[in-house]
Amino acid sequence: MKATIVSIGTELLFGQIVNTNAAWLSSELQVAGVDVLYHFTVGDNPERVRAILKRALDESDLVITTGGLGPTQDDLTKEIIAEVIDVPLIQDEKTIQELEAFFLRRGAPMTENNRKQALMPENAQVFYNPVGTAPGFLSEVGEKTIMALPGPPREMKALFDLWVRPWLNEKTQATIFYKILRFYGIGESALETKLLPIIEGQTDPTIATYAKDGECTVRVASKRAREEDAIYAVAETIEKIRELVGEYLYSTENMELHEVVAQKLIARSVTLSTAESCTGGMFADRLLSVPGMSASFLSGWIVYSNESKTELLGVSKELIEKKGSVSEDVAIAMATGARTRAQSDIAISVTGVAGPDGGSESKPIGGCWIAVASKGKISTFYFEARNLGRAYNRSVFTLAMLDVLNKTLDNKL
Amino acid sequence: MKATIVSIGTELLFGQIVNTNAAWLSSELQVAGVDVLYHFTVGDNPERVRAILKRALDESDLVITTGGLGPTQDDLTKEIIAEVIDVPLIQDEKTIQELEAFFLRRGAPMTENNRKQALMPENAQVFYNPVGTAPGFLSEVGEKTIMALPGPPREMKALFDLWVRPWLNEKTQATIFYKILRFYGIGESALETKLLPIIEGQTDPTIATYAKDGECTVRVASKRAREEDAIYAVAETIEKIRELVGEYLYSTENMELHEVVAQKLIARSVTLSTAESCTGGMFADRLLSVPGMSASFLSGWIVYSNESKTELLGVSKELIEKKGSVSEDVAIAMATGARTRAQSDIAISVTGVAGPDGGSESKPIGGCWIAVASKGKISTFYFEARNLGRAYNRSVFTLAMLDVLNKTLDNKL
Numbered sequence: 001m002k003a004t005i006v007s008i009g010t011e012l013l014f015g016q017i018v019n020t021n022a023a024w025l026s027s028e029l030q031v032a033g034v035d036v037l038y039h040f041t042v043g044d045n046p047e048r049v050r051a052i053l054k055r056a057l058d059e060s061d062l063v064i065t066t067g068g069l070g071p072t073q074d075d076l077t078k079e080i081i082a083e084v085i086d087v088p089l090i091q092d093e094k095t096i097q098e099l100e101a102f103f104l105r106r107g108a109p110m111t112e113n114n115r116k117q118a119l120m121p122e123n124a125q126v127f128y129n130p131v132g133t134a135p136g137f138l139s140e141v142g143e144k145t146i147m148a149l150p151g152p153p154r155e156m157k158a159l160f161d162l163w164v165r166p167w168l169n170e171k172t173q174a175t176i177f178y179k180i181l182r183f184y185g186i187g188e189s190a191l192e193t194k195l196l197p198i199i200e201g202q203t204d205p206t207i208a209t210y211a212k213d214g215e216c217t218v219r220v221a222s223k224r225a226r227e228e229d230a231i232y233a234v235a236e237t238i239e240k241i242r243e244l245v246g247e248y249l250y251s252t253e254n255m256e257l258h259e260v261v262a263q264k265l266i267a268r269s270v271t272l273s274t275a276e277s278c279t280g281g282m283f284a285d286r287l288l289s290v291p292g293m294s295a296s297f298l299s300g301w302i303v304y305s306n307e308s309k310t311e312l313l314g315v316s317k318e319l320i321e322k323k324g325s326v327s328e329d330v331a332i333a334m335a336t337g338a339r340t341r342a343q344s345d346i347a348i349s350v351t352g353v354a355g356p357d358g359g360s361e362s363k364p365i366g367g368c369w370i371a372v373a374s375k376g377k378i379s380t381f382y383f384e385a386r387n388l389g390r391a392y393n394r395s396v397f398t399l400a401m402l403d404v405l406n407k408t409l410d411n412k413l
Numbered sequence: 414m415k416a417t418i419v420s421i422g423t424e425l426l427f428g429q430i431v432n433t434n435a436a437w438l439s440s441e442l443q444v445a446g447v448d449v450l451y452h453f454t455v456g457d458n459p460e461r462v463r464a465i466l467k468r469a470l471d472e473s474d475l476v477i478t479t480g481g482l483g484p485t486q487d488d489l490t491k492e493i494i495a496e497v498i499d500v501p502l503i504q505d506e507k508t509i510q511e512l513e514a515f516f517l518r519r520g521a522p523m524t525e526n527n528r529k530q531a532l533m534p535e536n537a538q539v540f541y542n543p544v545g546t547a548p549g550f551l552s553e554v555g556e557k558t559i560m561a562l563p564g565p566p567r568e569m570k571a572l573f574d575l576w577v578r579p580w581l582n583e584k585t586q587a588t589i590f591y592k593i594l595r596f597y598g599i600g601e602s603a604l605e606t607k608l609l610p611i612i613e614g615q616t617d618p619t620i621a622t623y624a625k626d627g628e629c630t631v632r633v634a635s636k637r638a639r640e641e642d643a644i645y646a647v648a649e650t651i652e653k654i655r656e657l658v659g660e661y662l663y664s665t666e667n668m669e670l671h672e673v674v675a676q677k678l679i680a681r682s683v684t685l686s687t688a689e690s691c692t693g694g695m696f697a698d699r700l701l702s703v704p705g706m707s708a709s710f711l712s713g714w715i716v717y718s719n720e721s722k723t724e725l726l727g728v729s730k731e732l733i734e735k736k737g738s739v740s741e742d743v744a745i746a747m748a749t750g751a752r753t754r755a756q757s758d759i760a761i762s763v764t765g766v767a768g769p770d771g772g773s774e775s776k777p778i779g780g781c782w783i784a785v786a787s788k789g790k791i792s793t794f795y796f797e798a799r800n801l802g803r804a805y806n807r808s809v810f811t812l813a814m815l816d817v818l819n820k821t822l823d824n825k826l
Contacts, residue, residue, distance in 0.1 A: 013449045015440030016623060018433050022454070027428025036426040037461065041435070041452035048450065055468075180429070189484040189526050199486075209485060210424055211565070219429065274715070280701025281694030284715045288693030291769050291803055299721040302687070302697045302713030308755065312712055342721070356704050386519065388544055390704055392567075 001034045001172060004056040008067040008077055009151055010043035021066045021156055028160065033174040033223055034062065044074040053084050053146070061144055064164075067151030069134040071113040077148055078119060078137075085141045087122040091115075095126060095135050102133060127163040131155050138167070177230035178205075178221035179238060180254035184403050186245065191216050194245050198237065205237045215257070215399065216248075250406060257402040262290035264409045272405075273342030274300040275313055275334040275349040277325070278368055282398045283350065299342040303334065313337030326351050326363045328380050331371035339373045346408065347373045350401055352383075354393045368397045372408050379408065414447045414585065417469040421481040421490050422564055423456035434479045434562075434569055441573065444591050444634050445581045447475065457487040466497045466559070474557055477577075480564030482547040484526040490561050491532060491550075498554045500535040504528075508539065508548050515546060540576040544568050551580065590643035591618075591634035592651060593667035596658065597816050604629050604658060611653050618650045628670075628812070629661075663819060670815040675703035677822045685818075686755030687713040688726055688747040688762040690738070691781055695811045696763065712755040716747065726750030739764050739776045741793050744784035752786045759821065760786045763814055765796075767806045781810045785821050792821065 005022045012019055022039040029036050037060055042052045049068075056063040068077030082089045095118035103110040120126055120137050127136035127147075132155040138147045147164060149156045183191060188211035192199070195218070199207050205222035218241065222233040238252055251260050265272055265287075274284050274297075284300040287293050301312050306325050309315040315333040323329045331349050339347035352368020359365035366387035371380045383400040385393055418438050424430045435452040442449050450473055455465045462481075469476045481490030495502045508531035516523040533539055533550050540549035540560075545568040551560045560577060562569045582588070596604060601624035605612070608631070612620050618635040633650050635643040651665055664673050678685055678700075687697050687710075697713040700706050714725050719738050722728040728746040736742045744762050752760035765781020772778035779800035784793045796813040798806055 007452075012436070012452070013439055014443050014621075015436040015438070015449075016621070018431060018436040019452070020431050023425070023428040023431040025428070026426055030427050036428075037456070038465070039420075039425070039432070039452070039454035043450075052451070187521075189524055190521075192485045193524055193526070208423060208487070210429070211483065217429075219424075219427070276694075279698075280706075280710070281689075281697035281713055281715065282701075284694035285692075285698045288695075288715075288717070289804060289807065293693075294717050297693070297715075297717050299718070299725055300694055300713075300715030302694065302701070302710070302715070304701070304707050304710045305712070308712040312754070341725070386515075391702060394702065 001062055002060045003029055003034045003036050003062040003064065004038045004040060004060040005036065006049075006052055006056055006063060006065045007039065007041040007151075008044065008049055008065055009041075010045075010074070012041050012067075013043045021151070021153055024153070024157065025064060025066070025160070028165070029168075030178075030221075031176055032165070032168040033172045033176045034168065044068065044076060046076055046080055049076065049080045050084060053080065057084070057141065057144055057146065063144070063146045065146070065148045066156055069117070069136065069148060069150045071111070071117055071133070073113075075116075078121065081139065081146060081148060082121040085121065085139055085146065087139070089119040090122050092118050092120045092126050092135075094128065095120070098128065099133060125163075127159045129155060129159060130162070131158045136163070138163070174223050174225055175227040175230055176221060176223045177227060177234055178219055179234055179252055181218040181220065181238065181241065181249055182251040182254065182256070183216040183218065183245065183248040184250055184257060184399065186216060186248040187211070188216050191218070191245060191248070195241065198240050198244070202237075205233050207237065207241075217254075250403075257399060257406065258286040259290055261402050261406050261409065262287050262293050262296070264406070265296040266290075266292050268409070270296060270346060270409065271298050271342075271344040272296055273298050273338045273344040273347045275338040275347065276300070276302050277304060277309070277334070277350060278352040278354040279350050279394050279397050279401070280304065282394055283348070283401050286398060286402070298344045299338070301338060309334060313341070324363065326353055326367070326369060328369050328371070328382070331369035331380055332373075332378055335371040335373035335378065345374060346405070348401055348405055349373075350397060352393075352397055354397070355387060355390045359387075366393050368400070370401055370404050372404055374408065379404075414475055415473045416442055416447045416449050416475040416477065417451045417453060417473040418449065419462075419465055419469055419476060419478045420452065420454040420564075421457065421462055421478055422454075423458075423487070425454045425480075426456045434564070434566055437566070437570065438477060438479070438573070441578070442581075444589050444632070445578075446585050446587055446589055446636055447581070457481065457489060459489055459493055462489065462493045463497060466493065470497070470554065470557055470559065476557070476559045478559070478561045479569055482530070482549065482561060482563045484524070484530050484546070486526075488529075491534065494552065494559060494561060495534040498534065498552055498559065500552070502532040503535050505531050505533045505539050505548070507541065508533070511541070512546060538576075540572045542568060542572060543575070544571045549576070551576070587636045587638060588640040588643050589634060589636045590640060590647055591632055592647055592665055594631040594633065594651065594654065594662055595664040595667060595669070596629040596631070596661040597663055597670060597812065599629060599658065599661040600624070601629050604631070604661070607658050608654065611650065611657070615650075618646050620650065620654075630667075663816075670812060670819065671699040672703055674815050674819050674822065675700050675706050675709070677819070678709040679703075679705050681822070683709060683759060683822070684711050684755075684757040685709055686711050686751045686757040686760045688751040688760065689713070689715050690717060690722070690747070690763060691765040691767040692763050692807055692810050692814070693717065695807055696761070696814050699811060699815070711757045712751070714751060722747060726754070737776065739766055739780070739782060741782050741784070741795070744782035744793060745786075745791055748784040748786040748791065758787060759818070761814055761818055762786075763810060765806075765810055767810070768800060768803045772800075779806050781813070783814050783817050785817055787821070792817075
């Protein structure tokens with residue numbers, strides 16, 4: 001089944017609202033085995049809505065609209081759908097009764113434009129709305145189906161769950177299963193080059209790569225008649241991917257690196273302390289965004305100045321003078337200082353140059369030293385990012401720290 | 414001028430990514446006086462991309478695409494645009510040189526698919542990309558214009574600012590001037606109600622309000638023939654707004670609260686230390702994202718556990734036992750402990766319950782105590798958010814701390 005999502009509302013075209021409905025519906029439809037061909041967004045303009053709906057119906061078996069079902073003058077979705085599928089609008093008695101009851105409960109008078117919400121295309125299946133006043137509906141047009149859902153995401157999702165999902169379960173024969181794999185330490189084009197032997201000539205599962213600042217994602221999706229076949233095909237392909245680029249793979253469950261690390265720390269009851277200079281708390285913040293990390297996280301220091309490195313963590317003044325604050329030795333002293341003071345199993349430190357100022361030839365902006373101290377062991381790493389500005393540098397420093405900690409926990413360092 | 418935004422990428426149709434680009438571009442175009450007719454989203458399918466681009470060009474004077482400019486096999490935007498406007502792709506020498514220099518700096522080999530990024534439609538104006546490897550471009554087709562921008566929002570915005578905005582300024586005869594005002598401590602509908610006397614009956618400048626988690630934004634935009642008239646009209650309206658809701662206004666320059674606070678600290682040479690429990694480094698991270706904050710930020714502590722509050726900041730064990738770790742007294746002890754140790758002008762502390770667990774009737778999830786210690790003075794604040802989950806709670810706690818610090822710096826507390 002092929003579908004198009006049509007989002008109706010001028011506020012979307014003004015950029016006042018980000019269209020989260022289209023993404024949410026797409027993800028639900030994909031899982032149900034429906035191919036989404038297009039998202040179309042159009043304002044409250046009858047001619048353009050009409051043209052877009054006709055085009056969507058031309059190419060798709062299923063068209064889902066969101067928005068334009070409210071009581072106000074610019075809510076025109078129903079009128080235009082009725083026109084496009086050539087049926088009259090008639091009053092739905094159950095909706096009128098529900099609206100009357102709703103306004104009675106509220107003690108507010110029902111205005112004439114609220115009555116408009118009870119008009120439905122003839123022969124439509126009404127999607128009664130338990131969480132709002134605007135019902136949706138489903139109309140069949142020959143072999144095709146058009147559905148109208150309200151614009152507010154909460155109502156749209158409620159009507160989808162209540163009416164659309166059961167309909168889809170009945171209609172679709174195939175099941176889709178997919179996993180999202182996440183990688184660190186390899187660029188998108190290098191990843192794709194390495195995966196070419198699997199990508200080329202393979203139609204199912206499909207493999208799609210995506211890049212994000214400093215990270216890569218691969219989606220492995222299979223569409224089969226039986227769900228267990230799809231699950232098996234995806235698992236098999238993931239194993240092939242693991243053989244080729246397993247060293248960079250950190251999650252097959254679409255988890256972010258900080259979630260993976262936090263879960264390992266929590267699951268293994270490993271305690272952690274942190275000593276951050278250039279990342280300024282970002283590393284601790286990421287880890288502590290994960291529920292339950294309070295059990296593992298003992299103490300964190302943000303030691304921006306040389307004085308604070310010395311006073312709070314005991315990094316010797318002479319060492320800083322001799323080696324410079326951005327140096328392997330200072331990173332080591334920060335990590336050991338933090339570990340001793342916090343009495344944690346592991347301590348991780350970072351010192352680097354986030355920019356925009358403060359770089360030099362030997363200490364470029366975008367470079368940092370990371371040290372990890374654990375019982376009887378200290379490891380250090382130099383990481384250098386392409387300097388794409390302070391925000392980017394701080395963010396990729398944090399990712400590099402997470403990668404180092406992740407590999408430490410896996411005994412890969 | 415009428416425009417259509419075409420977003421290209423199967424990940425959008427799978428719902429993996431929410432299309433924020435279309436909203437951002439729409440908002441920028443609207444301010445520039447361009448009418449956005451449609452957003453079209455299409456996957457990496459050559460035939461459909463071709464059909465959609467043709468349709469977009471039929472109805473619009475300007476078509477902006479995002480996505481599909483990367484080095485991988487499914488990046489097809491350039492090839493299809495060249496086909497649609499009937500010109501060949503030719504290699505852009507400057508881009509090849511930039512790519513070679515980039516890979517040389519990285520010490521990584523340039524793969525053949527990276528070379529693809531240097532191909533451009535003949536006669537295109539290349540949008541060189543200072544923040545990534547995929548350049549964009551502009552091609553003219555008769556009276557119409559098509560522009561291709563990369564998909565990653567950071568790169569898309571950078572190229573828009575660098576290349577598209579100047580082009581728009583030249584094309585649109587009127588000059589648009591706008592300011593974005595930011596508010597804290599007032600909801601959107603309350604703000605809109607208070608501004609009604611100005612909003613009603615005013616056609617220029619236009620006033621548009623937007624809500625974001627815990628904050629409100631107002632855009633005041635004027636479109637006049639002469640730039641100075643637009644600037645004057647906006648300034649005049651801002652003064653009216655200030656009279657009505659000035660107490661909640663913290664920036665007329667679209668600066669975020671942490672930027673406003675950081676700039677004040679830096680400009681006044683005020684030194685700061687922080688003691689965070691429930692925000693776990695987020696507060697320090699926000700402030701330290703601002704360049705130059707290293708001069709003001711002395712030390713930060715992340716004291717999640719009771720032990721760390723006692724050992725690192727000298728919060729007495731008895732006090733924690735008696736009052737509980739989430740209490741006014743512990744917040745005070747954390748702030749004074751941090752200020753004494755860091756010898757900073759100001760210290761700010763927070764202790765609260767971010768959730769999802771750990772709440773009680775007297776200490777609900779979503780509640781926190783904030784203390785600010787300065788020379789001879791301690792102020793405390795209790796802040797309670799509607800509990801909308803750990804991420805939301807931590808984020809609004811951080812905003813509340815920033816608000817408290819901002820008002821402290823303005824001597825309003």
